[in-house]
Amino acid sequence: MHRFANPARFLRLGAAIMPWSTGVAVLSLAAGLYFALFASPADYQQGESVRIMYVHVPAAWMALFIYTSLAATSAIALVWKHPLADLAAKAMAPVGAAFTALCLVTGSLWGQPMWGTWWVWDARLTSVLVLFFLYLGHIALNNAFDDPTRGARAAAVLAIVGVVNVPIIKFSVDWWNTLHQPASITRLAAPAIDPAMLRPLLLMAIGFTAYFVSILLLRIRTEILARKLRTLRYMQGAEAPAPAVAGERI
Amino acid sequence: MNDFAGSGIACRRGERLVFANLDFHIAAGRLLTLVGPNGSGKSSLLRLMAALAEPEAGVITWSATPIADDPDAHRARLHYVGHLDAVKPILTVAENLRFHAALRGTAPDDGRLAAALDAFGLAPLADLPGRFLSQGQRRRTALARLLVSPAPLWLLDEPTLGLDADAQTRLAEILKRHLAAGGLAAVATHSPLGLGESTALELGRPR
Amino acid sequence: MTAFTAVIARDLRLAWRAPADSATVIAFFVLAVVLFPFGVGPEPQILARIAVGIIWVTALLACLLSLERLFQLEAEDGSLELIVLSPAPLELLVFGKCVAHWLTTGLPLIAVSPLLALLLNLHVDGYAALLLALALGTPTLSLIGAIGAGLTLGTRRGGALLPLLVLPLYIPVLIFGVAAVEAAVAGLPTRPHLLLLGGLLALGLPLAPIATASALRQATA
Numbered sequence: 001m002h003r004f005a006n007p008a009r010f011l012r013l014g015a016a017i018m019p020w021s022t023g024v025a026v027l028s029l030a031a032g033l034y035f036a037l038f039a040s041p042a043d044y045q046q047g048e049s050v051r052i053m054y055v056h057v058p059a060a061w062m063a064l065f066i067y068t069s070l071a072a073t074s075a076i077a078l079v080w081k082h083p084l085a086d087l088a089a090k091a092m093a094p095v096g097a098a099f100t101a102l103c104l105v106t107g108s109l110w111g112q113p114m115w116g117t118w119w120v121w122d123a124r125l126t127s128v129l130v131l132f133f134l135y136l137g138h139i140a141l142n143n144a145f146d147d148p149t150r151g152a153r154a155a156a157v158l159a160i161v162g163v164v165n166v167p168i169i170k171f172s173v174d175w176w177n178t179l180h181q182p183a184s185i186t187r188l189a190a191p192a193i194d195p196a197m198l199r200p201l202l203l204m205a206i207g208f209t210a211y212f213v214s215i216l217l218l219r220i221r222t223e224i225l226a227r228k229l230r231t232l233r234y235m236q237g238a239e240a241p242a243p244a245v246a247g248e249r250i
Numbered sequence: 251m252n253d254f255a256g257s258g259i260a261c262r263r264g265e266r267l268v269f270a271n272l273d274f275h276i277a278a279g280r281l282l283t284l285v286g287p288n289g290s291g292k293s294s295l296l297r298l299m300a301a302l303a304e305p306e307a308g309v310i311t312w313s314a315t316p317i318a319d320d321p322d323a324h325r326a327r328l329h330y331v332g333h334l335d336a337v338k339p340i341l342t343v344a345e346n347l348r349f350h351a352a353l354r355g356t357a358p359d360d361g362r363l364a365a366a367l368d369a370f371g372l373a374p375l376a377d378l379p380g381r382f383l384s385q386g387q388r389r390r391t392a393l394a395r396l397l398v399s400p401a402p403l404w405l406l407d408e409p410t411l412g413l414d415a416d417a418q419t420r421l422a423e424i425l426k427r428h429l430a431a432g433g434l435a436a437v438a439t440h441s442p443l444g445l446g447e448s449t450a451l452e453l454g455r456p457r
Numbered sequence: 458m459t460a461f462t463a464v465i466a467r468d469l470r471l472a473w474r475a476p477a478d479s480a481t482v483i484a485f486f487v488l489a490v491v492l493f494p495f496g497v498g499p500e501p502q503i504l505a506r507i508a509v510g511i512i513w514v515t516a517l518l519a520c521l522l523s524l525e526r527l528f529q530l531e532a533e534d535g536s537l538e539l540i541v542l543s544p545a546p547l548e549l550l551v552f553g554k555c556v557a558h559w560l561t562t563g564l565p566l567i568a569v570s571p572l573l574a575l576l577l578n579l580h581v582d583g584y585a586a587l588l589l590a591l592a593l594g595t596p597t598l599s600l601i602g603a604i605g606a607g608l609t610l611g612t613r614r615g616g617a618l619l620p621l622l623v624l625p626l627y628i629p630v631l632i633f634g635v636a637a638v639e640a641a642v643a644g645l646p647t648r649p650h651l652l653l654l655g656g657l658l659a660l661g662l663p664l665a666p667i668a669t670a671s672a673l674r675q676a677t678a
Binding site: 297300302303304322325328330332333334335337338340341345349352354355356357 | 467470471474534535536540541544546677
């Protein structure tokens with residue numbers, strides 16, 4: 001009857017992965033936070049506020065990683081018309097947007113003691129801000145149609161257009177930044193990093209990725225169940241004495 | 251000989267299955283009328299036939315070749331007249347028709363245009379902008395597209411809607427000529443077209 | 458090719474017979490620019506400093522204003538289905554729509570921009586660069602905007618959604634467009650910026666119609 005009626009294999013697979021990814025997320029985030037907050041040295045220039053970096057930098061990585069995954073998933077959805085790809089894209093976009101927002105907020109918090117102001121048009125932060133808008137556009141477009149399939153298809157095209165533009169935007173923002181701030185030394189991630197700093201950074205990145213996997217599986221499962229429910233409701237409605245197959249759209 | 255057929259077709263609109271397991275066959279020179287209650291999927295089937303949308307399941311073939319294999323070739327062989335008339339209010343009747351002929355790759359041909367206008371009784375209105383037309387006159391302009399560029403397959407959605415008796419007779423005549431010349435047509439309609447013999451496909455019945 | 462030229466000719470004819478549509482966009486462009494001196498004060502130095510930015514940003518917004526109608530009217534009166542059903546490649550017809558859009562909005566925007574530059578006290582050396590940059594940048598705006606206009610067809614709030622989709626993608630054009638003029642004013646070479654603008658256009662010319670055509674096929678499915 002309906003193609004979402006029985007994606008049982010995915011649900012089984014998801015249920016098998018979920019405990020592991022959640023476990024990895026909890027452990028590595030706990031260890032990462034311990035190293036980040038207690039077992040790593042304060043920066044000789046930035047002091048204790050350098051610790052914000054352990055959230056900020058992995059969040060920035062996740063923002064980019066999820067957007068790339070979104071575009072790859074969208075390409076799969078468009079080429080093979082796999083319904084799970086539509087669901088996955090819809091499920092991951094808000095997570096990516098949340099990581100992007102986290103990156104922006106932590107960047108702003110870090111900027112206050114460093115630059116004495118909550119926002120600086122630093123090339124990296126500005127690029128992340130634009131990425132945030134790309135996420136918002138994707139989410140808004142996905143939800144703007146009465147027919148969820150149509151929304152997913154349109155959003156998929158947008159994600160692919162977006163991913164082509166991300167490097168162009170990044171390049172142009174860097175270009176713009178060097179034109180206006182030739183002597184900028186506002187680098188959030190230091191080029192040479194102490195191993196004691198690298199450990200929490202990597203642990204946090206692993207934790208974020210595992211968290212992303214868990215939350216993604218959870219969101220896809222929720223969406224599958226919600227659609228199943230709608231299909232059941234519709235079939236119930238269709239069995240009523242009203243015209244057998246009626247209505248163009250819901 | 252041309253031959254248009256579909257087998258095992260299912261159509262989904264949004265999250266609803268409009269119909270499933272539908273078969274049709276139109277031989278050269280034949281007309282298929284699609285009948286059924288509102289929402290039974292007549293328009294949806296015409297859109298599948300026009301390759302505007304893809305069927306959820308099943309194949310549609312032209313002379314035994316699936317239309318999905320070469321959608322460009324399929325578009326070149328069909329005329330689709332949907333619910334909307336596609337008449338620009340700012341352009342005259344003749345300009346509207348010339349544009350649609352060009353859109354289908356047909357070079358402007360004044361003789362053909364005059365014949366099309368004449369066939370639907372539009373000749374006196376040729377230079378009138380679309381915004382001055384009545385609903386029936388706009389419908390006739392939309393139908394006149396059928397004659398400004400040749401195509402073997404006509405897909406018409408409620409073509410008689412808003413037409414007066416005279417225009418309905420003209421349409422029937424034009425359809426007859428099209429079929430006599432070996433053309434094919436699928437017409438969704440609630441009212442009889444007055445063509446006598448035709449195959450009817452009933453939608454919206456449990457199969 | 459018949460279909461391609463027919464689309465351009467028809468859109469130009471429509472714009473010619475109903476000039477109010479293009480005129481509204483130009484009026485918005487001029488008016489929005491004129492608002493800035495009221496907002497930041499009439500000091501010629503300040504205005505001269507921000508003139509390019511104002512003109513470019515306002516040009517983006519004016520372009521956006523006209524994009525909403527690019528496919529909306531076609532979809533409403535049924536022409537869009539027939540365009541999609543044309544045997545000619547849809548990408549080519551979409552490109553034709555973009556060409557017509559640029560001729561009816563981008564070109565007039567370029568034409569009035571020197572006047573606005575005058576009002577904002579732009580340095581004399583910036584005029585040529587401004588015209589060149591707009592000439593290279595505005596076609597890209599039409600091309601990218603068409604993607605957004607196609608994607609938002611049939612949405613519940615198309616008009617409000619379009620800026621959210623399109624404006625972030627306009628940022629590179631804005632950056633290089635402004636940089637070219639500022640370089641000219643500072644006596645620096647404008648060539649790299651203009652080349653980058655040309656590069657964006659060269660990228661948009663083949664890619665944007667593909668994305669737009671895919672959006673339109675979805676919209677008519």
